[in-house]
Amino acid sequence: MLPKNKTLISIIASVCTLLIVSLSAQPKRAEASASFNAGILFPADSLDNDSLTALIDSFSTGNAGKASSDTLPNDSLKTDTASVKSKKNVLDDVVKYKAQDSIVFMNGNIAYMYGNGVVNYLDIELDADEIRMNLDSSLVNAIGRPDTSGEIVGNPVFKDKSGTYESKTMKYNFKSQKGYITNIITQQGEGYFTGGQTKKMKDGDLFALNGKYTTCDNHDHPHFYLQLTKAKIRPKKNIISGPAYMVLADVPLPLAIPFGFFPMTKKYSSGIIMPTFGDEMNRGFYLRDGGYYFAISDYIDLALTGEIYTKGSWGLGAQSNYVKRYKYSGSFNIGYLVTILGDKGMPDYSKQKNFRLTWNHSQDAKANPNMSFSASVNFTTSGYDRNNLNSYYNPTTFTENTKSSTVNMTYNFPNTPFSISATTNITQRSNDSTLAVSFPDFTLNMSRVYPFKRKNPVGKERWYEKISMNYTGIFRNSIETKQNLFLKSNLIKDWRNGMQHDIPISATFNLFKYLNLSPSFKFTDRMYTNKILREWDPAKSTEVMDTTYGFYNVYNYSLSVSAQTKLYGFYQPLPFMGDKIQTIRHVFTPSVSFTAAPDFSDPRFGFYDTYTKINSQGIREDVLYSPFQQGMFSTAPQGKQGLVSFSVANNLEMKVKSDRDTTGIRKISLIENLTASMSYNMAADSMKWSNINTSILIKLTKDFNLQMSATFDTYTYQLNSAGQPVRVNIPRWKAGKGLGRLSSTGTSFSYTLNNNTFKRKKDNKKGEIPQAGEKPMSTDNQDSSPTTGADQNEEQNSEEQFGADGYMKWEVPWSLSINYSINYGYGTFNKQKMEYNGKITQNLSFSGNVDLTKNWSFNFSASYDFNLKKIAYMNCSIRRNLHCWSMSADFIPVGPYKSYNFHISVNSSLLSDLKYDKHGSAYDRLKWY
Known part of the structure; x- marks a missing residue:
């Protein structure tokens, strides 16, 4: 027989054992008053590694009470992290876990963590508001818990090397590294995979049923998604799905796909460009804008696309963007389109071939301070925009009648006034298919220099030091023809070319303090490789032309001098007109100039010639012409010049008192500029007066x-x-x-x-309409109550605007x-x-x-x-x-x-x-x- 005291101890132990066995299967946490009878309850920060190991051993041997009373040290409140290692050593590392609220152990092998529980194993982390962990089988169950308002908080969040996964419930096995997830939420590339039942494999792959895939960042309630009946997710690689259908605004659409492939790679890579399908009455069914995208490098790409129609029309296109930091950037787009309308052999049959080239290139200013290269090319044949579907809804492209393209390269010679540029210009007129091309176009320019200025000036500036000159030389080769004849043109016979040199010399002197005198001399020289001689054919009663080739020089020069001054006039209104208008100022700028030049049609220059023709009345008459008048830069001017030119410019302003400030004055422009000019040629034999030009x-x-x-x-x-x-x-x-x-x-x-436009500007004063984002001001004298943080957030998030009457404003931007x-x-x-x-x-x-x-x-x-x-x-x-x-x-x-x-x-x-x-x-x- 046992002693009485031992008998009492045995009875108490048996009762405790029965209570533990009967209550250990309850998953919910007991109240603090009853938790001691159900098990042993410790604060989450009261268990260190040694005490936890002893506690587990005590549960396994049935000495839980002893372990709790004898093995816990007095300073066990120093750590907030617990770790456990299975006795069988089936895991590769220690499983660490903690909880903010508490940890409850039941039956010695199950731990309940409440309040922001965290479990770490190797590179795996599991966060949840409630976690149940089986210490023997390495199984973890995680769920969220409702808060005081009934909303579920602390949903499980699982993290490993494959990514982050949020869910409603999660079961995970640390040993097999497999898990079962419900209502998963994970971001893969630009998209989100949500919902469904998901199984996570050891390699990180996910197998899901009834999931959703969307790119909407509002993944809890996406505006659209693809409902995937089943899918395999390879994190950071791709998603492969079975049958799927579209759901838009919670409405299932009759748009389904038998399978889907969604790449998730973050790398810059090549891929297929899916085409657009449709149909036209004249060209038939089509596939457009489909092709392949080439990720050539980090600096350049290329997209090759095409289109094809069932009635024979087709097209090809190539688009590319390129950039190099601190060097250059640009893009080009090439398209070729063959349009077939009607049936072959019928009167309405037509076949059109059209071409398009757009190229934009810009050079960074830091790339080369002395050289620049730019291109703006917009070349299309006349029928391309009419046959291209993408042009219909672009008014700039569709209604553009004239297109121009320019390619320019300029080089500035360091420490010199010289620069050289090469330019190509192309101008198209869509209405008549006219093409004007200038290629190449070289320009040599010398900026203004003062050749007589002293390097080390002493004393006042001399009059000859004010003389300046500059130079511009142009070589141009151009043609104007129809688009279909451009490639058939002859470089010698059809193209026009020539050179021109301009040398202006000028100076400005001040006379009598108020008069500016500016003499100038200008010399222009033209160089041609051909000239056109004209004769009269009496037999055919028409003019015939003959082109001769060689080197020909045509020049002209002129001398001019101009004088200019400024006159100021002020007018103050009479007193009875009030003091609103303070002063009216009139600036009058007259100028007069004289220009002299000889008659370059004089035979001594050799720039003009004559032939005799018979007019319609049968009278012989001499015709004066220049063999160079059809040249690139025309010819020297005809007629002697002794030109006197007059011009006046006017500016009218008014100073008035400001309405906002009684002492302020503001200036109002009545007439910014009013000019008139006219000239009289004293050397001309007729038509001496020019037209009057005004602006x-x-x-x-x-x-x-x-x-x-x-x-x-x-x-x-x-x-x-x-x-x-x-x-x-x-x-x-x-x-x-x-x-x-x-x-x-x-x-x-x-x-x-x-x-x-029609809003009146109002000062931001009390009683006026508040500006955007402001609330109506209170009409009483009491101070308003302080705004709480929640109210401030509500005001910031609200897009409503209120007027002075307290009603919400309704505005339609237009x-x-x-x-x-x-x-x-x-x-x-x-x-x-x-x-x-x-x-x-x-x-x-x-x-x-x-x-x-x-x-x-x-x-x-x-x-x-x-x-x-x-x-x-x-x-x-x-x-x-x-x-x-x-x-x-x-x-x-x-x-x-x-x-x-x-x-x-x-x-x-x-x-x-x-x-x-x-x-x-x-x-x-x-x-x-």
Whole structure:
């Protein structure tokens, strides 16, 4: 028999053992008052490694109470981390874990961690609000727990070398390194994989059922996703899925794929460019913009694309971008398009071949301070834009009639005034397929120098030290022809070439303190390799031409002197007109110049020749012509010059009192510049007076100026023997028709209107409408209560704006740009009045946009034809920003190119091929006969 005290101890031990066995299977944490009976409860920071090992051994031998009372040291509150190593030594390293709240052990082999529990093993980390770990089998279960509001917090977060995974629940085996995850959330490249049931393998691969893949950063409730029935995720490599379908705004769409492959590599790599499919009435079904992308290096790439139509049309394209830091950057785009319309052998059959080349290159200023190279090439054949679908909805490209291209290289010789440049210019006119090419175009330039200036000046500057000169030499080779004849042109017969040298010499002297005197001399020399001789063929009654080749020099020179001064006038209003206007200032700048030059048509120069022809009346007459007048730089001017020129310039300003400050004065420009000029040639035998040229510039607002120029004709007109109007040597003032008649004028302006155009500027004072982001001010005298941090965050996140009345403002941002030009000139001749009738030409184009809401916008652009009195072209577009999606609708409602295009796609470049396009082009409109 046991002693009485031993019997009592045995009874107590048996009862405790039964309680432990009956309560050890409860997964929930017991209350603090009952947890001692259910097991042993310790604060998370009260267990060090030694005490924890002894505690585990005590549980395994049934001496839990003894372990708790005898083995815990008094200073066991020094650490917050516990580690355990299995007795069987099945793990490769120590498993470390901790919890912020508490750790509960049950049955000696199960540990419950509450409050931000963390488990570390090798490079693996598991965080959760509640973690249950089996110390024998290396199994870990992790879940989140509801807070006081019922929201689940502390969801499991698993981290290893393959990435980070967030989930609702997670089971993981440290020994096999496999896990089971529900409602996983992990980022792979630009996309997110969420939801479903997932199994994690030892190598890091994930196998999932019913998962979602999206590039929307709002992965808890994505705006779109692909519902994957099953998938394999290879972290940082790719996602391979089985059947999947699209879900947009929680609405499943009938868009499905049998399988999917989503690359996740962060490396710059090559890949396939998926094409766009569709159909046209005239060209058939098509695949467009598909091809292959070559990641050549970190500095250059290349995309080769193509398009093909079932009715025979096809096209190829190449696009590339290149950059080298601190050196240069640029891009080029080449396209070749073959368009076949109609059926072969039928009258409406046509085959067009078109080509496009765009190249932009810019050099960094740091690359070479002495040499620069730039290129801006925009070359397309006339039919390319009309047959390219991408051009329909680009008004700049589609309505552009003239295209120009320039390639330039300039080199500045160090420590010298000389520089040389080589340029290639190409100008195209789409309406008549005219091509003007200048290649090569060399220019040698010497900046202004003072050849007589002393290196070590002593005393005042001498008069001859003010003499300066510069030099410009040009060699040019050009041709103007049709596009289809360009490659067939002859370099000698069809191309024009020549050289020109300009040497101006000038100086400026000050006379009588107020007069600036500027004499100058200019010499121009032209060099040609051919000249065109003309003769009259009596048999055919026509002029014939003959080109001779050799070296020919054509020059001219002129001498001029000009004088200029400034006169200031001030006007103060009379007292009875008030003191608002303080002063009006008028600046009058007159100038007079004299230019002299000989008659270079004189036979002694040899620049002109004559031949005799028989006119329509059978009378012989001599015709003066220059064999070089069709040369690159024309020929020397005809007629002696003794030209006296007059010009005046005016500036009118006004000083007024400021409305904001009673002591302040502000200046207002009434007329910024008003000029008029006229000349008289004393050496001419007729038509001595020139036309009157005028111009005016008025600053209407800070951002809007009105500029206009006008020319007035000073001579009258009569009919010749053929009934054609000719200008005669009778000035208008002698004929009693005034000083001059307006022959041409015009102006153009562009202006943009928006929300702020008509708003009145108000000071930010009490009682006024608050600015954006401000709240209405309180009307009482009590101080408002302090704003809490939550209120401040709410104010910062809120996009609402309130007015002084407390109501929310409703604003629709908008803008309207107007471009208008008007010109007046001579039209048809009125034989009754013996005057030309006036003709007005106008051009109007406008564009604008309206943001109906934050994410909705409407844009449009159009041009108006005043001759046809209708809109010549209009392009409209509607945009919708769906956060991670974009939707657009473009349409041309009027004109011969009526069409539309609807496009919806993912913003992410990873899923750029996940899109839908629907369009109708001008070719789809049937012509019924």
